[in-house]
Amino acid sequence: MSGKATDLRAALDAQADTILGLFADSGYEYIEPEILQPADIFLDRSGEDIRTRTYVFTDPAGAELCLRPDLTVPTCRYHVEHGQTGPGTVRYSYSGPAFRFQPGGHDELRPREFDQIGIEYFGAEDSETAEAEVISLAVEAVRRAGLDGFQVKIGDLGLFNRLLDGIDMPERWRKRLRHDFWRPQAFHETLARLSEDPAARVDRELDFMGGALSDRVDETAATLDQLLTLRAIPLVGGRSVQDIAERICEKAADRSAPPLPQQTARLIQDYISVTGRPRDALHRIMNLIVAAELDLSTSLAAFARRITLMQDSGIAVDSCRFLSEFGRNLEYYTGFVFQIEYDTPAGPMPIAGGGRYDTLLSDIGADRPTPAVGCAIHTERLLAAVNGDY
Secondary structure: OOHHHHHHHHHHHHHHHHHHHHHHHOOOEEOOOOOEEEHHHHHHHOOHHHHOOOOEEEOOOOOEEEEOOOOHHHHHHHHHHOOOOOOOOEEEEEEEEEEOOOOOOOOOOOOOEEEEEEEEEEOOOOHHHHHHHHHHHHHHHHHHOOOOOOEEEEEEHHHHHHHHHHOOOOHHHHHHHHHHOOOHHHHHHHHHHHOOOHHHOOOHHHHHHHHHOOOOHHHHHHHHHHHHHHOOOOOOOOOOHHHHHHHHHHHHHHHHOOOOOHHHHHHHHHHHOOEEOHHHHHHHHHHHHHHOOOOOHHHHHHHHHHHHHHHHOOOOHHHOEEEOOOOOOOOOOOOEEEEEEEEEOOEEEEEEEEEEOOOHHHHOOOOOOOOEEEEEEEHHHHHHHHHOOO
């Protein structure tokens, strides 16, 4: 190892000792999740960005594995496999390598292998208190590492989901908008398509099926299978005939459904455009909700309480920025999310981030729904920011 590499490793180790000491003093048990993980969990639950950047391979026994692209899912698997899914709270901390392909080429600040330090907090029934604890520890960790002048960005996927729940629309449309939330361009295109005249919608998949459409997925799948076989058309993209049939049936239902009212589409657009200081954003959202005569009082009260708890924990809330369309790039998040960023000549660089993911533990085998919130710190980026290496 060169002298420069040795110095970097020593600096990263010293930084890790500082941060892990903070987490230990706060009651987080240190664990070491496995580096090799089942690929399907990440491919199914993490979202498009991580799916395209995960190193996946097949072992000699035929099992599809991956190098962990983050440590949240491995920590959840550790929790489930060690039988700690009963009632009560559990706090974990960890430190170790994660691996992601870098499409634009890797460098010192975008490495394919990088260190990640984080915490995960499972089982807390008081959501806002747990969220305030995690974000305040993340902020304190980067401060103790020597970083000043960073920005904190927050969002609330739970509030967005409650907004959709309160709007009269087919459930398949809610599902589609939620799926596209992490892809802003796709989201706005979907919203525009749902609010246009159904007669103007042209779809090659429906035209391909012609008059053989059925409102039953199994009948459509059988017809589609026959058409593909007769025309010798192969399946591509990993989608099954059943998957395609479900999509075709949804589109067929859309063709006869009345469009989303323009007033409703504008409400969603107006909500997505809300950004600014958290208290100002809350006020704007409350005005939108009142004007729309929706009841989101529980979610809005949780938003307000979280802000107060963050302020009480030492975070300068008025210096934070709320963005209603912010959801990070991991699709297992279900509620509050945050990101700590540092300005560089190339733009804001994410240093740390996290949030709430209440369905992930159940999805990977926990025997009961388990509230969960956590965060992770990209230690190479943090050290570079502290040293002014950007």
